[in-house]
Amino acid sequence: MSTNDPQQPSPDDERTILIPSPGGKRGAAASAPAPAPAPQASTVQPPVPSSGPADATAAAAMPRIGGYGLNPLVAAASPLLDLVLPLRHMAAYPQVEHLRQQLVAGIKRFEQEAKAAQVPTDAIAVARYSLCTFLDETISATPWGSGGVWSSRSLLVTFHNEASGGEKFFLVLQKLCQDPGTHIDVLELMYLCLSLGLEGRYRVLDGGRGQLDILRERLLELIARQRGAVEPALSLHWQGAGGKGEALWRMLPVWVVAAIALSVLVLLHMALSFSLSRASTPVHTRLHGIAVAAWPASAAAAPLPAPAAPARVAKFLAPEIEQGLVSVSELPDRSIITLMGNGVFAPGSAEVTPSFVPLLQKIGDALRPVEGKVKVVGHTDNTTGFSTRFPSNWELSKGRAATVARMLGERAGPPERYSVEGRGDTEPVAPNDSAANRARNRRVVIMLLAPPSA
Template sequence: MQTIKFEEIESNILNQDNAELKQKGRNYIVEAAIPLLNRASQMKYFQSKLSTQEILNLLRKEIEQFEEVAEENGATYETVKAARYCLCTLLDEFAAKNGWATQEWSAHSLLVTFHNETWGGEQFFQLLDRIKTEPQKNINLIELMYYCLVLGYMGKYQVLNNGKVTVENIKKDLEKIIREYKGTTSNNLLKDSVDKKGLFIAKGKRIPLWSILVSGLAVAVLTHTFLNWKLAQQTNNVNTRINALQVQQNLPISNERVQLLAPLLKNEIDNKLIQVYEIPGKSTITILGDELFASGSDKIQDRFYPVLATVSQALNNVDGQITVSGYTDDRPISSATYPSNWHLSQGRADAVKAILLNYIRDESRVRSEGKGSDNPVVANNSPENRAKNRRVEITVYIQPGSKQLATTTGVNVQN
């Protein structure tokens, strides 16, 4: 099986000479992809009785069939490989969001199998932006990517503010392009192939209640902001004392190290994006705050969205409560947004938790907490050490009986 990385796909599709084959408005790329689009829709609305391996084998076979049919009908090699990339990331995302993805899926996803990559959420939209500059040459691929969005694919926008609005605007833009170059979209094709099989569930709309209560809400927000400012320092002191309390953990003291999450996060560890430390009963993932956030902010850097998505999928493979803890250094801060170190640490923990909840199947497992400057990993006596203390830790308290991938002794999986 030939694996092609995204950079080669992007280069090939942009440099291909031949325009896409068009015959009376038909799109053979979309037609060949119908079985896979159906599978994506099934993931949204149904549970599968097949094992993870059986599902992956079925999808791999259907992806190979898609390639054969599309090429037989005249689609270019470059377009077929680009379309395969889009379909793989669509199916992987839907499997993760809808409870089909297990530990086995995370390790052997479709994108890993066919393209040796673990995340396509950013590259999908990067490719779309590039091929839109030459729509006539790439119109069939554009239409396929449009239908991925119609089915609900979100990619990187799943965890960005106003992501749904942005994707809706992208879809409207694509509709205009398709109508301009093809006269119409293949809506009937997709509708006949998917809707009539009962795979879509219509959802009603309702009038937003907030539009009626907006004035009262504004007053409430202003009141809350004023009170929060007045009580900030008192709150910070109380939380500092609470966090300083050492709670006795009923965990055995042992030098044994386990590997539950580390094998699933090997790529992120090797690239020094995260650190993972695991002992019996507890696994902790650490991300340095200066990497994850802009200075003094709780806005997560774009390049860490796929990292947190991968972490979330790994957490789905172990049982236990998850605590997201935010930490700062010892330098006091005070601003309208963050009146104290504790407020900043809580905001950062909440931001990470919000992304995890996009992927964690059981939301009740996850809680967040601000720890302020408590529990420094090193002394706050230099800029370098303070940077190490500004961090977010994701800790999962493993329930007895969770499957372990391997057990070693005295290994701290960090970089």
């Protein structure tokens, strides 16, 4: 094969157009390419698309690295192939002669790299012819490259002294397909030219696009048979993460599983707690309404006169009684301090409002010098709230009683002196038919029980 006249076909060559090409199996074209030489950097200045001649400029030199793993011809030609799309979409290029010089230098650099990779001279000639044909066709199809410098000084004219290679490219391709094992690297490069848009003689033929698709498909199949089957896996040594049908929860972090389980348990606890409260409230109400029969009075026993009730705490709490904050009932066996509930607690809460803390401290001071057990009983109105801590009025009334007992114990301990009880809305002191009456029913009763006499 001559360096300047690649693969000049004989007349017999036109008997069989065996030319294969792509369509179905795309990855086989470069499936197992020949080993490339050590990567070496080459520099080609690709043109930059512009909107008009005035601002059309060449881009700065861009380094191109010889493709590792490609066949040596494709590796050396890759900088030139990279220019095809930018050139095809440029609206104008004012320095056409400068572009031609750049491409001539790129073709020469391609030859040098191919020779350095020990590619045969005839294969380099065919590859150079294919690249010149492809680049000339691409530039000639643009508005700025269809005449002038390129029509008279194209790359084919410069390197092969031919005006057009659109016919001869396919004749050479047909010749090479008769011995694909020897010419596989050149066939791969020619396939890339066809895939990137080279049309040649098929551009002007009726149905040429369809014929060209068939040709590319057959060429791809031919290359695939030479290169062997394509490895479908992206990684040759991949390992599965686990057994077939592995559960999603095994892929989640432990803390995520724990958080989900905890959330489910909390929601389940809340649901069961509210359900239990709704079911138990009527039972508590009925139990509290059961009347206990009194023991029959002895006929022989004469009634004793009621002893006078001592003033245990009333005098000490006189200012608070006058302000209406508390009410005090002194009985012979106990003193009853009623803490009015309006404003003492926030709705649905068992925490004492800060403004009422001094009042509870004053009650504790009143209880400190007096002996006897203290029983704290909480009461609510008939309004039911929604709270995870206090799902019913029974729990809320007992929680408020416990808070008051704790604060009194801190002031007038010890804690064993105090007991708490919640009675919900079962013992109203007024009908729950107005805001004022409901405020009266929301109360805490503190009972100081006199110690038994000796």
